[in-house]
Amino acid sequence: MLFYCYHVLQNINQRHTHIPRIFNLHCDFRRDMSLTLSEIRLCLSDASNGNLCVKSLSSQDQFMQSKVVKTTCSGSKATTCEGNIKIGSSRLGEVKMYLNCSSALRQTSFCIPNLDVVMKFMDKKYNSFCNTVDPRSQFSMVKLLDDFCRSFLKLGYRKGSNSKHANSSLQSAEQAQKNKTPFIIDITKGSEKVKIPLRDEVRREDLPKFNYIPNNIIYQNASVNISLARISDDSCCSGCSGDCLSSLLPCACAQETGGVFAYTPQGLLKEDFLTACMSMKHEPKDHHFVYCKDCPLGKSKDDQKPEKCKGHLLRKFVKECWRKCGCDMHCGNRIVQQGIKCKLEVYWSSEVKGWGLRTLEDLPKGTFVCEYVGEILTNMELYDRIMLRSRNDRHTYPVTLDADWGSEKVLVDEEALCLDATYNGNVGRFINHRCSDANLIDIPVEVETPDHHYYHLAFFTNRDVSAYEELTWDYGIDFDDHNHPIKAFQCCCGSAFCHSKNQKGKGKIEN
Numbered sequence: 001m002l003f004y005c006y007h008v009l010q011n012i013n014q015r016h017t018h019i020p021r022i023f024n025l026h027c028d029f030r031r032d033m034s035l036t037l038s039e040i041r042l043c044l045s046d047a048s049n050g051n052l053c054v055k056s057l058s059s060q061d062q063f064m065q066s067k068v069v070k071t072t073c074s075g076s077k078a079t080t081c082e083g084n085i086k087i088g089s090s091r092l093g094e095v096k097m098y099l100n101c102s103s104a105l106r107q108t109s110f111c112i113p114n115l116d117v118v119m120k121f122m123d124k125k126y127n128s129f130c131n132t133v134d135p136r137s138q139f140s141m142v143k144l145l146d147d148f149c150r151s152f153l154k155l156g157y158r159k160g161s162n163s164k165h166a167n168s169s170l171q172s173a174e175q176a177q178k179n180k181t182p183f184i185i186d187i188t189k190g191s192e193k194v195k196i197p198l199r200d201e202v203r204r205e206d207l208p209k210f211n212y213i214p215n216n217i218i219y220q221n222a223s224v225n226i227s228l229a230r231i232s233d234d235s236c237c238s239g240c241s242g243d244c245l246s247s248l249l250p251c252a253c254a255q256e257t258g259g260v261f262a263y264t265p266q267g268l269l270k271e272d273f274l275t276a277c278m279s280m281k282h283e284p285k286d287h288h289f290v291y292c293k294d295c296p297l298g299k300s301k302d303d304q305k306p307e308k309c310k311g312h313l314l315r316k317f318v319k320e321c322w323r324k325c326g327c328d329m330h331c332g333n334r335i336v337q338q339g340i341k342c343k344l345e346v347y348w349s350s351e352v353k354g355w356g357l358r359t360l361e362d363l364p365k366g367t368f369v370c371e372y373v374g375e376i377l378t379n380m381e382l383y384d385r386i387m388l389r390s391r392n393d394r395h396t397y398p399v400t401l402d403a404d405w406g407s408e409k410v411l412v413d414e415e416a417l418c419l420d421a422t423y424n425g426n427v428g429r430f431i432n433h434r435c436s437d438a439n440l441i442d443i444p445v446e447v448e449t450p451d452h453h454y455y456h457l458a459f460f461t462n463r464d465v466s467a468y469e470e471l472t473w474d475y476g477i478d479f480d481d482h483n484h485p486i487k488a489f490q491c492c493c494g495s496a497f498c499h500s501k502n503q504k505g506k507g508k509i510e511n
């Protein structure tokens with residue numbers, strides 16, 4: 001059997017905004033190139049035959065396969081050829097096609113042509129055949145296959161499916177088609193270097209209501225001292241020029257990370273730095289935890305009788321070059337401040353989790369994705385906000401900037417800071433939690449002030465992440481502490497290490 005895979009329509013779904021989309025096309029073409037729509041008759045069986053794992057989709061997007069029992073190619077020298085066409089659709093509505101013809105071509109001098117060339121050939125052939133002049137009505141193989149996939153989903157839905165899973169995908173795909181799925185082209189309203197769309201596949205009424213801000217903003221009482229005088233001459237690199245990463249000796253800005261820069265020349269977080277941060281997060285043994293004498297969290301719950309500190313993870317910081325440094329804006333030690341560069345998308349993750357964030361491209365390990373941006377609040381301000389919160393507010397959006405709380409003897413309230421992205425925030429507010437094996441890690445980054453009670457919270461990938469995977473981080477919250485400002489929720493992350501499974505005694509991880 002001749003089998004050959006062509007990747008032709010990869011990423012087409014990035015260009016086509018409406019689902020269903022062709023994800024990949026794998027196919028064989030006959031030697032005489034007689035494989036055209038009019039010459040193929042498809043008989044789809046309704047049997048589903050297992051799952052097809054696709055690397056570029058997350059493992060939860062299992063594909064249902066339908067097997068074509070017969071493919072007939074007429075008009076060729078070989079009268080009939082039996083083969084397989086496998087079509088899969090995921091819950092997200094992506095469609096994958098394999099075309100696999102059996103033939104005797106293996107024995108011939110058949111040479112596999114470039115599929116782009118074949119596509120053009122087919123377009124030309126059918127356009128001349130139809131004698132069309134209007135470019136809008138011209139035949140296109142790509143359009144034809146796209147249409148084929150849409151019809152497949154549509155007809156499959158009408159006839160019903162023996163899979164609940166596939167059914168919901170088809171339903172939402174159908175609905176999306178019907179409604180021409182409204183979505184926001186750019187939730188950042190032009191304030192980031194990249195556009196970040198919001199894909200509304202299921203036509204939600206409750207689109208997120210918030211104001212997009214690309215940088216943290218002080219709400220009222222927070223003390224953030226960003227005066228240049230605060231930066232001493234020996235903690236910046238005024239003598240540098242160009243790119244600090246290319247100089248022979250690391251400059252003063254690498255001191256925070258032990259005299260070596262945390263970033264590679266390719267702009268990724270270094271493997272050993274990442275490993276150290278991950279091990280602190282995954283094995284928070286006593287020496288990584290610090291206990292403050294006068295814990296701001298304990299105080300905010302009861303000022304008269306403050307609760308004992310439950311401990312804070314003492315975190316490693318990255319320090320980036322900044323305004324007092326002599327290097328330029330493209331210096332390799334200025335990753336976070338250069339802003340978002342990845343292709344991201346906000347999408348409806350699930351009924352329980354709500355909106356989520358996914359990547360539209362493969363991201364190598366150590367890639368900076370985005371910051372968690374919000375209003376800078378003091379711990380008391382956050383506490384007051386929480387008191388006023390409506391019971392109907394399902395999701396919460398604060399993070400505590402406590403990476404250095406333990407090293408301070410006493411923090412006054414103006415210095416015990418949090419970020420709240422409820423009303424004002426960036427795309428980081430859509431990142432959902434995943435217990436233990438999330439694909440992002442949050443790293444504290446010092447940029448404009450050496451005072452570590454204020455810092456940037458930046459997300460980096462902690463492994464290679466494939467396009468269309470949901471981006472998640474481990475919020476690191478205590479799910480049993482119902483008074484914590486970051487309200488615990490019933491976790492549905494789906495991880496084998498999920499704490500809600502642990503509570504039922506399954507998948508327990510030992511710290």
Ligand SMILES: C[S@@+](CC[C@H](N)C(=O)[O-])C[C@H]1O[C@@H](n2cnc3c(N)ncnc32)[C@H](O)[C@@H]1O
Nearest residue numbers: 353354355395396429430431432433491492493
């Ligand atoms: C920072 S927001 C994340 C974005 C949110 N999903 C949305 O729709 O805007 C955090 C909230 O999302 C929900 N959430 C995040 N991860 C979750 C998970 N693993 N399971 C259930 N709910 C989750 C919780 O309601 C949580 O308070």
